[in-house]
Amino acid sequence: MTDQTTLPNDEQLLSFFKAMADANRLKIVGLLAQQPYTVEQLAALLDLRPSTISHHLMVLAEAGLVSAKAESYYNVYRLEQGALDGMAHGLLSRETLPAAAAQVDREGYNRKVLHDLLLPDGSLKIIPAQRKKREAVLRHIAKAFEPGVRYPEKQVVEILQRFHKDTATLRRELVGYKMLNREAGVYWKPEEPQA
Amino acid sequence: MTDQTTLPNDEQLLSFFKAMADANRLKIVGLLAQQPYTVEQLAALLDLRPSTISHHLMVLAEAGLVSAKAESYYNVYRLEQGALDGMAHGLLSRETLPAAAAQVDREGYNRKVLHDLLLPDGSLKIIPAQRKKREAVLRHIAKAFEPGVRYPEKQVVEILQRFHKDTATLRRELVGYKMLNREAGVYWKPEEPQA
DNA sequence: TAATTAATTCGATAGCTATCGAATTAATTT
DNA sequence: AAATTAATTCGATAGCTATCGAATTAATTA
Known part of the structure; x- marks a missing residue:
């Protein structure tokens, strides 16, 4: 106190x-x-x-x-x-x-970015080049993975396919941003990094 | 510090x-x-x-x-x-x-009161009844006395005459506000009360 | 009781400013 | 080089507000 x-x-x-x-x-x-x-x-x-x-x-x-x-x-x-x-x-x-500033919607920016980039079926028009937008998109995609669960590469590609056909880029970037971890061909999402 | x-x-x-x-x-x-x-x-x-x-x-x-x-x-x-x-x-x-508030003229109120009440020759139109105005007027009149100097009653009346013919009221009020002190028929103004 | 007077309320107005869209600039990506 | 894009600048506008004078109220003095 x-x-x-x-x-x-x-x-x-x-x-x-x-x-x-x-x-x-x-x-x-x-x-x-x-x-x-x-x-x-x-x-x-x-x-x-x-x-x-x-x-x-x-x-x-x-x-x-x-x-x-x-x-x-x-x-x-x-x-x-x-x-x-x-x-x-x-x-x-x-x-x-x-x-x-509490009542300000802290997610407003990300929501706006996603709204601009997502097609009705949930797939991406493009993978944005700009860092902040790309990060927002990746954070959205990462939600498709359960934290802790182990995903074989084949399944990862399957999931990423729903968002964009360039799954290689998505996979590489997700790992780069540490939203996914990889080891011996198996992927997993870290437990709740921090809300 | x-x-x-x-x-x-x-x-x-x-x-x-x-x-x-x-x-x-x-x-x-x-x-x-x-x-x-x-x-x-x-x-x-x-x-x-x-x-x-x-x-x-x-x-x-x-x-x-x-x-x-x-x-x-x-x-x-x-x-x-x-x-x-x-x-x-x-x-x-x-x-x-x-x-x-430093640049505000701290004397503005008193000046306004005096401006409203003083005739061109420096005498008072009236002795105001309201406490705050009366006080402002008295403070002005008190300036006619030198601090420390001893004034016999006759001279006090002479000075007050320049402001208003009701010198008795002025004299009484000045003493009441302690702007003048009296003892044995002699008056004096206290040394610099506080700027 | 009538006249004064400090304070508030009300209506009107002039000036400021939050907001937008359009135009411009500077940096980045293709 | 051309196209994209974040940011700033500029001009216009709608809404707010600081200020005044007039009317009103409440309290005091004559």
């Missing part, structure tokens, strides 16, 4: 960044970091209309960065240091950002 | 926040936090056109958050963890945000 306070999620991160991504709001935060201010004072300091300041403070408040306290008939705003520190700690954690 | 790496200035802060203040750029950063990607891959993962990804990466690069490395004819982008950590540390420092 390095950190106790829960890390910010992607929504919180985004509203935090959006709140800070304006020159005048950044100044407001800078001023409130030194002392609380009323709307009117901030308006005078930044040379903006009170309605504009209200708007900015609303944005900051929705991100949890400032809070208001009614005092006589002024509205005194103060910085929520805790919220700010929480965000900074979140950024320092190695888990926060990756989590923000 | 708590921290060695120099703290970000206001420009760097703003471009950092602007760069992060977009849902798709946040996802890009999240993905690059796990491994480098090419423009094409990111486009496939986020379901956006490559030109759009290029644009986003440019914004991130200008904020110093990512860098590109040509590899064969791909452009492989990677996250600059150091830059990100630097920003997070900057946010944790108690100096960074105040510095971002």
Whole structure:
């Protein structure tokens, strides 16, 4: 346990960044970091209309960065240091950002490559020359093999035939990428390399 | 010395926040936090056109958050963890945000209040009732007194007369705010309270 | 009670920007 | 050399938003 306070999620991160991504709001935060201010004072300091300041403070408040306290008939705003520190700690954690991309479909690229290259019957139009695409295709083909099972060469060719007639290239490349291992004319797929 | 790496200035802060203040750029950063990607891959993962990804990466690069490395004819982008950590540390420092508001004229509010209340000859239209404004006016009047010098009551009245005929109120309020001290009918202004 | 005043809300507008498609460039494969 | 292809650049557009002024609300002072 390095950190106790829960890390910010992607929504919180985004509203935090959006709140800070304006020159005048950044100044407001800078001023409130030194002392609380009323709307009117901030308006005078930044040379903006009170309605504009209200708007900015609303944005900051929705991100949890400032809070208001009614005092006589002024509205005194103060910085929520805790919220700010929480965000900074979140950024320092190695888990926060990756989590923000969690809902991204990590397989999108491969799927696109395959969609472009596969015929309806599941065979390949061509064996792509480009490294990244070739790798994506090979990874797809490798799924036709059960990990651990020993395949004689004849059976390997049979399976590869379903994808492309140039089985020699496919076989060579699969071995090259270590998606298949060969020894004494027998092939097998390594057990779950790593998800 | 708590921290060695120099703290970000206001420009760097703003471009950092602007760069992060977009849902798709946040996802890009999240993905690059796990491994480098090419423009094409990111486009496939986020379901956006490559030109759009290029644009986003440019914004991130200008904020110093990512860098590109040509590899064969791909452009492989990677996250600059150091830059990100630097920003997070900057946010944790108690100096960074105040510095971002440094160029704001801290006296703007008082100047505005005085401008609204002073006649051309330097006298007050009225003595404002509202606490904050009254305080601003009193602080201005207090400048007419030299710190440390002892003023007999008669001379105090003379000076206050230049601002408003109700010198009794002014005198009472100045003492109340401790901008003037009184003892045995003699007044003096405290030495430089704190700039 | 009437007049002031700080703050918010609302509607309108000008300026910015995320996104796309087309054109261009640079590198690779055939 | 010709064809492919990843990436960038450019121009156009739709959508967002910072800002203002006017209207409204709530609280205070006269």
